[in-house]
């Protein structure tokens with residue numbers, strides 16, 4: 001099969017959900033039996049996003065290989081149910097670093113090293129995969145940062161089957177009750193200056209684009225009316241592929257990419273997303289620190305939605321800040337999550353939440369820091385004044401850095417996939433004796449406390465086979481009280497919810 005590419009660019013402003021468009025298109029292609037290979041191209045000079053302030057870009061999403069990436073990868077994985085790698089995230093910093101290293105090693109054999117062709121070739125070399133490549137360029141057309149990516153795409157167009165999707169904003173003016181196409185016209189004009197012409201225009205707007213607006217955009221932007229796709233505000237992001245399907249976007253893609261003409265069938269997907277509209281099956285409290293911030297727990301929230309949908313309905317989620325929590329209010333909830341986090345703030349409240357759930361048989365899932373909190377709480381129950389090395393709190397450090405991490409600044413993060421051999425309820429939940437989950441943490445449940453804390457009720461229900469470190473803990477005498485050092489939320493997808501979330505919902509129902 002000849003190489004096939006889908007380009008996804010954006011105009012007018014950023015934050016229009018290009019990643020969701022890319023993920024939706026990937027879903028169509030996957031549904032017709034094709035392999036897809038999404039690549040996200042970011043303009044910034046950081047070599048990887050791990051060094052950027054997470055609060056600026058929403059949640060830090062962690063891939064199986066430990067690469068820390070932005071939330072778009074979460075969308076790709078949740079829609080496609082496939083795991084990505086760090087290779088699929090390009091940044092200008094990474095590309096330049098590679099080109100300069102090659103130059104220093106004398107690999108260019110005396111040539112003058114230039115933006116074109118050397119940098120653009122370096123970019124194109126990243127697109128070597130057998131699947132249909134979906135290349136999303138971050139930011140908007142016209143950003144200086146993105147010029148080299150767009151140039152690389154332009155060069156690809158003449159040799160391969162390409163479907164270029166341009167996502168723009170179609171603003172709605174309340175005063176006149178009109179949708180405005182001018183920003184889209186300008187954005188396409190700007191795109192053309194780079195030598196690219198879109199095949200499909202996705203118009204993001206508050207309202208549905210009607211035929212007249214589609215006609216107008218088509219006229220000014222040299223696409224057919226059917227190639228203008230309406231992408232209005234929807235109450236659920238998982239309905240976006242369905243919205244596109246209604247407008248026969250699958251057919252247009254097939255045409256442009258010269259693919260077999262096959263109706264995409266998302267009926268299974270629709271059954272799941274329809275459940276998300278139904279009554280709530282459980283009311284879950286997420287008891288954490290940055291509860292004022294949107295997106296901090298995006299993957300936890302999505303994992304809950306996937307799990308609830310598989311249990312026939314939606315989920316009601318409430319965020320409670322543990323800095324000022326009255327735990328007696330938790331009796332309004334069917335289940336609780338203590339999510340991951342860093343630092344001392346709100347820690348006492350989290351310990352109180354764990355105690356309340358333990359004593360009142362309220363289902364609790366502890367994620368990463370959540371598991372550490374559950375361990376500290378249980379140690380306290382056993383008469384140890386317990387704490388973590390991370391907290392500004394007196395006591396015995398039941399949670400701390402491992403000796404091999406000492407000396408390094410702040411310890412190194414344990415990132416990405418680690419295996420665990422599991423037993424007890426944890427094993428029942430997963431239905432297997434071995435699991436691999438993703439990690440992002442520094443501190444560990446210290447092995448010198450393992451025997452002291454385990455008493456037949458509290459058990460370490462999962463250990464890493466190599467290091468012997470605790471990966472899961474659970475209580476035997478409790479309907480659902482499981483903590484994990486991992487972040488199972490990162491592996492949850494619409495069609496395949498994370499087992500621990502599924503079980504939390506079942507226990508809460």
Ligand code: GLN
Pocket residue numbers: 339340341342343367368369370390440441442443444
């Ligand atoms: N702060 C804890 C650690 O570094 C937990 C991290 C997390 O919850 N992601 O170990």
